[in-house]
Amino acid sequence: MLPKLLLASLTAATTTVSAEQVLGVYIFHRHGDRTSKAWPPVNLTPLGAQQVASSASFYRARYISSSSSSSSSSDNTNTNTSIAGISADAAVLSQLSITAPVDNVLQNSAAVFAQALYPPSKAAGSQKLANGTTVEAPLGGYQYIPVNAVTSSASSAGSESSAWLQGSSGCSDAVVSSNSYFLTPEYLDTLNRTHGFYQDLLPVINSTFNASTATFKNGYSIFDYINVATIHNASIPSSNLLTNSTLKSLYDLASTHEWNLAYNASEPPRAIAGSVLAGQILTALEAIADGDKPTAPRLNVQFGAYGAFMAFFGLAQLPAASEDFYGICDYASSMALELVAPSADRTSPDDLSVRFLWSNGTAAEHGLKEYPLFGQSQTTLSWNDFKAGISKFAVADTQGWCKVCGNTDGTCAANATDASSPASQQSSDKGSSGISRPVAGVIGALVTLAVILGLEALVLLLGGLRLVKKSTLAGGAGAGAAGETAAKA
Known part of the structure; x- marks a missing residue:
């Protein structure tokens, strides 16, 4: 009996179940293997499809199955990772956003x-x-x-049919x-330094690229093709x-090329895809955290292109990790962002x-690994710290997007507002008398009409003119007078 009790106590000491509760998750996912962008149409x-399916099965096991758990090798604990209240077998659409x-x-x-x-x-x-x-x-x-279809810089329409990173943003x-990168000394140096490298690959790629296009300028397209x-x-x-060695160089050069098109610390607009993604993440998790939207989806999954990952990584300072x-x-x-409570009642x-x-x-093959955000040392941030950190670069609405992008047409024209406060904006819409511009416009039109009528009356009075009915004229005038005017001396 004693050995059994000892074994039970040791098991309890080494393997515990945390009371931690996952309240919601936001997953941003890249597509699976596809055909080359050099030969459209591009298809999955x-x-x-198998890669994506296996990833979904992994996430199902982690967040949906009633027995969902993850084990931590660092502290030998098993943590319940199923999302609170989520349906295990039948998909409840109000709980999901894909x-x-x-x-x-x-x-x-x-x-x-x-x-x-949900099979x-x-x-x-x-x-x-x-x-x-x-x-x-x-x-x-x-x-x-x-x-559901989304149209944003984080996941722009036709992004997988375009080799240009910002082509459909x-x-x-x-x-x-992004275009300014092609004028930098860094780019020009790499372009010249790697010219021979890409030219040497022409026997491999000459069905699609020629001597003038086989350069670092097409570094991603060439990498993708090969x-x-x-x-x-x-x-x-x-x-x-x-x-x-050549394949590694192709990947490294393509990564350098695309990173510099997706992110620059001194130019926020370049990373707009990451900013929009951050805004979507913040909006989704905030609806769960604040509890003011009990019907908000608990599991949010968005598919997008690699460029959005890069932009977000740069903004969130993940290369520091x-x-x-x-x-x-x-x-x-x-990537997955988990909103976690210490227990079900907190x-x-x-x-x-x-x-x-x-x-x-695919997570089914590689699993998930935690990384610290915003240059922090800890991998778990309080909700308030996370919200403060991501809000620094998140773009969560059309007005913010228009401001970052400098767009003034289309939707941005309808959303254009003065940068001043609402009070000063209201004041600018009024004259010095406090009358609103629309009302002032109506008054002005009426005054103008009165002035015109007054001038016409004055002309008739001073000129000795009188108004005659058209029927009277028609009865008294002969054929030769048919062209005379209604106002006669």
Whole structure:
């Protein structure tokens, strides 16, 4: 009996279950493997769909299954990671928000993710009618989870069909800022220094690139083209040139190229994709933390492009935690931000905390690792500290986006406001007498009309003119007088 009791006590001491409770999660996810951007249309591949599905299964096990837990090797504890109150088997749409831009690769990735997150369920897919007939839903109980379209700089439409990072952002100042990179000494030095490197690869890429385009300026496009080929092509022209060292250089150069287009510490507009993503994260988690929106989704999943990851990483100072954040993330990479309460009965904003977790590649293969945000040393931040840190660069509404981007047309024209306070804005809409401009305009029009009528009356009086009915004129005038005016002397 004693050994059994001792074993039980040791087990209890080494493996504990934390009372911690996950209240909500925001996941930003890259698409799975796809075809090359050099040969549109770009499509999600079966491999890519499998990568995304496996990632969704991982997140299902972590956040949705009733027995969800994660183990920490540092303190030998098992922590319950299931989201409080989330449905385990049947998808409750009010608890979920799954979004992707209008883009074939990203929309399809999100659709695959949704189905692996909540697989077909026969229990949710059958119905007994009044006449006693049982109807089975099609596709084995397929659960209809909508993927809502988003249009923002974080996930712009057609982003996977464009090789230019800011090509579809719509942010004027971001495009100008990114283009300015091509004028920097750093870029020009790399362009000249690597010219021979890219020219030597022409035997591999000459079906798509020529001597004038095989340069660092197309560093990402060339990397993407070769990367796709190494995954899918059984044979590659002059493949002997693609040594491990060469492939690493292609990746490093492409990462340098895209990092500098996505982020610059001194030019906030360049990282607009990360700012918008930060605003979306803050808005979603704030609705849960403040508790003023009890129907707010508990699990938010957005699919987007690698450039948004880079922009967010730069703004959140993640390269200070690891230089790996400088690189282009792999297919099906994902980051998750968890809003956590210390226990189920302590859920006030002052008690909450936020964790940032990251997987470079599908989480099913690599798992999630915690990293500190905003240059901090701890990986868990209080909700108030997290909110203060992310608010420094988050863009959460159209007015803020227009201000950062410098756009004045379209939606921004309708949202343009004076930078002054509401009171001074109201004052500027009034004259010195306190009359509003619309009312003053009406009064002015009436005064002008009165003046015109008065002048006409004066002319008639001084000129001895009189008004004659048109019918009177018609009766008294002959054919030769048909062209005379109504006002006669």
